[in-house]
Amino acid sequence: MKLATSYTYSSPTSVTPIHSVFLQSRRKFSFNIFQGSSSSASSTAASAFTQTRRRRTPVMVSTRNYTHAHYLPPWFSVAPMMEWTDVHYRTLARLISKHAWLYTEMLAAETIVYQKDNLDRFLYFPPEQHPIVLQIGGNNLENLAKATQLANSYKYDEINFNCGCPSPRVAGHGCFGARLMLDPKFVAEAMSVIAANTDVPVSVKCRIGVDDHDSYNELCDFIYQVSSQSPTRHFIIHSRKALLNGISPAENRSIPPLKYEYFYGLLRDFPDLRFTVNGGINAIDEVNAARKAGAHGVMVGRAAFNNPWNTLGHVDTAIYGSPSSGVTRREILKKYEVYGEAVLGKYGQKPNVRDVAKPLLSLFYAQPGNSLWKRKADAAFLHCKTMKSFFEETLVAIPDYVLDAPVGAPPSGCKDPFANIHSMLPPPYESREQELQYA
Numbered sequence: 001m002k003l004a005t006s007y008t009y010s011s012p013t014s015v016t017p018i019h020s021v022f023l024q025s026r027r028k029f030s031f032n033i034f035q036g037s038s039s040s041a042s043s044t045a046a047s048a049f050t051q052t053r054r055r056r057t058p059v060m061v062s063t064r065n066y067t068h069a070h071y072l073p074p075w076f077s078v079a080p081m082m083e084w085t086d087v088h089y090r091t092l093a094r095l096i097s098k099h100a101w102l103y104t105e106m107l108a109a110e111t112i113v114y115q116k117d118n119l120d121r122f123l124y125f126p127p128e129q130h131p132i133v134l135q136i137g138g139n140n141l142e143n144l145a146k147a148t149q150l151a152n153s154y155k156y157d158e159i160n161f162n163c164g165c166p167s168p169r170v171a172g173h174g175c176f177g178a179r180l181m182l183d184p185k186f187v188a189e190a191m192s193v194i195a196a197n198t199d200v201p202v203s204v205k206c207r208i209g210v211d212d213h214d215s216y217n218e219l220c221d222f223i224y225q226v227s228s229q230s231p232t233r234h235f236i237i238h239s240r241k242a243l244l245n246g247i248s249p250a251e252n253r254s255i256p257p258l259k260y261e262y263f264y265g266l267l268r269d270f271p272d273l274r275f276t277v278n279g280g281i282n283a284i285d286e287v288n289a290a291r292k293a294g295a296h297g298v299m300v301g302r303a304a305f306n307n308p309w310n311t312l313g314h315v316d317t318a319i320y321g322s323p324s325s326g327v328t329r330r331e332i333l334k335k336y337e338v339y340g341e342a343v344l345g346k347y348g349q350k351p352n353v354r355d356v357a358k359p360l361l362s363l364f365y366a367q368p369g370n371s372l373w374k375r376k377a378d379a380a381f382l383h384c385k386t387m388k389s390f391f392e393e394t395l396v397a398i399p400d401y402v403l404d405a406p407v408g409a410p411p412s413g414c415k416d417p418f419a420n421i422h423s424m425l426p427p428p429y430e431s432r433e434q435e436l437q438y439a
């Protein structure tokens with residue numbers, strides 16, 4: 001098996017010759033690459049940037065990897081969440097929404113490499129789960145290359161690289177996760193290596209900064225270096241910084257404030273790239289508001305796990321404009337039962353009923369019978385060996401009218417967190433081009 005570990009952009013999808021252009025006019029570049037696909041808000045922002053930018057140093061931008069440049073990120077995606085967005089949760093999510101893109105939990109490149117004889121356990125997913133993105137993490141180029149190669153046969157739709165996880169298990173062990181934002185040169189190498197070993201698009205998920213490296217210009221330097229030195233064209237921005245000072249991963253998802261103005265600054269300052277906003281977006285109205293303000297894509301994490309029915313249940317209709325399927329939770333659970341029975345005990349004792357039923361526990365969030373259902377589920381986990389018996393024992397807690405109702409109208413009247421965002425943007429990026437090229 002031949003692995004590409006140098007960053008020569010040898011992606012098999014590259015259809016244009018490798019070259020770079022000196023951009024005298026940003027407008028021309030963004031028109032060519034993304035013609036007709038920008039929303040009006042982002043193109044307004046982009047053209048404002050073009051005018052400011054013309055007076056500044058021209059920016060060297062690579063047009064290699066043309067196919068990746070044309071890639072459009074999903075309008076709506078479910079965030080990678082370790083121990084949450086496993087294959088079982090994704091099965092439930094896909095039963096509720098046909099259009100949402102689903103991200104796997106982060107898988108360390110080393111896990112994939114060392115478990116190469118046991119890959120199905122980590123990488124297999126039912127074909128219905130497309131479109132699906134594999135998120136990998138790591139700090140070793142050779143392992144990233146091997147892991148990408150090994151994942152190829154599973155046919156994920158995109159490979160995403162984790163530069164946002166602040167967990168001490170990840171960030172503390174060498175340069176991994178969010179800490180990688182301090183080493184954009186390595187991230188560019190890693191992305192080039194990943195892209196060279198796959199023929200699907202690649203993307204980076206990162207924070208807006210790390211510890212005291214939290215200025216808008218530093219974020220732009222990271223984006224600039226990674227995008228100009230690798231084929232990365234899509235960045236998912238968890239719009240709060242990571243603190244690597246020992247606070248817990250959960251605190252790292254709530255204590256550092258959200259700064260959506262940084263995200264929208266990136267849309268203005270890098271009009272030839274694609275950006276997905278993430279962090280604190282909980283309602284469908286907010287997803288649509290983020291897109292209306294110019295975001296190419298919106299990623300939702302905790303809300304999609306903690307309240308899947310009311311979050312994912314509106315995605316196909318309110319975001320993608322599909323007619324309502326009218327599906328009910330009873331119908332979803334019937335299909336889930338078939339899935340669950342087929343996978344129980346696939347790997348010896350695992351998965352057990354508790355593993356398979358875990359994502360269902362929030363399906364009746366805030367509904368009558370929810371607390372009783374959860375208590376019954378806890379008791380049933382102790383002895384139920386089949387999904388059928390689990391449902392027979394627990395679903396009596398939920399009234400029929402809840403089980404048989406299609407998803408209602410999305411809640412309206414949410415505050416629009418992006419209403420004034422374009423008046424709050426940081427000053428335009430001042431590229432330190434010369435310094436950065438030789439950094």
Ligand SMILES: Cc1cc2nc3c(=O)[nH]c(=O)nc-3n(C[C@H](O)[C@H](O)[C@H](O)COP(=O)(O)O)c2cc1C
Binds near residue numbers: 081105162253299
């Ligand atoms: C339990 C849990 C596990 C997570 N695991 C990952 C992960 O594996 N990779 C990653 O990039 N982010 C991970 N995250 C962060 C989410 O992807 C997302 O960026 C964060 O929750 C903010 O989005 P939200 O406010 O919509 O939840 C995790 C979050 C949670 C709650």
